[in-house]
Amino acid sequence: MARGRTERFITSRLEGGSIRREPDTLIVEEPLSIRLDDVLVATTMRTPGHDFELAAGFCHAEGLLDGAAIRGIRYCGEGPPVSSEFNVVSVETDGAGPAPVPRLGITSAACGICGTEAIERLAETLAPLPESEPFEPAVLAAVPGRMIELQDLFGVTGAVHAAGVADRSGEPLLVREDIGRHNAVDKVVGRLLLDGALPASARCLYVSGRASFEMAQKAWAAGFSALVAVSAPSALAVQVARSAGLQLGGFARDGTVRIYTD
DSSP: OOSOOEEEEEEEEEETTEEEEEEEEEEOOEEEEEEETTEEEEEEEEOSSSHHHHHHHHHHHTTSSTTOOEEEEEEOSSSSGGGGTTOEEEEEEOSOSOOOOOOOSBOOSOOSSOHHHHHHHHHHHSOOOOOOOOOOHHHHHHHHHHHHTTOHHHHHHSOOEEEEEEOTTOOEEEEEEESSHHHHHHHHHHHHHHTTOOSOTTOEEEESSOBOHHHHHHHHHHTOSEEEESSOBOHHHHHHHHHHTOEEEEEEETTEEEEEEO
16 A cells, blocks of 8 residues: 555536536545554554555654664554454564553644643653754755655645655655645655664655644654755744754745744
């Protein structure tokens, strides 16, 4: 299941004062349960596709691996994978990490703690990023325009977010799409993790929406040198970026960008 799924629906469209029937393509949204060493650690609503990357990236970003090596990823459930509609993924490690802790509920962008405490917790587990030459603002400004050409699902449905990786020249190296912004980033990070390409130093993480606390935290955990977003960052995201030593750009569109941290 490498690519996100879509479905076709017949709609009624008002245009030019008249109504006509025509098909529309919509993105599929389904729950994915993520198990780590047979323990349910999260359930998230996602666009089916690149599920193994999503599971690996989520476990990495949440610090659930903590040095453990991934030995395998598979679809699971009661009976064959098709019986669970490929909506349960199990990540198997070498057991070197902490014991997985079961979690309840659907993952969301809410961290559940105040901003200061959130940053303090990150600083306890994540070291500041190594100093590096900042990306040129013109390079960051051009990244969204180069990424949009690779966002196939957005072109068809207009309903998904994207995350991508760019090198210092702004060349896109990897793009993933999902109905959830955090899922798209987890898919990107998961691919890099499975390829042995973390930390992602001298690389820029691109997100198609806003730069929230969660986006900055995931960029920091993956070791990116820069984060660039099409929309605005939150105040907490800027604080996280400053604590991490992460270059942060927002409002990257139409050849412009605003740099919040260098």
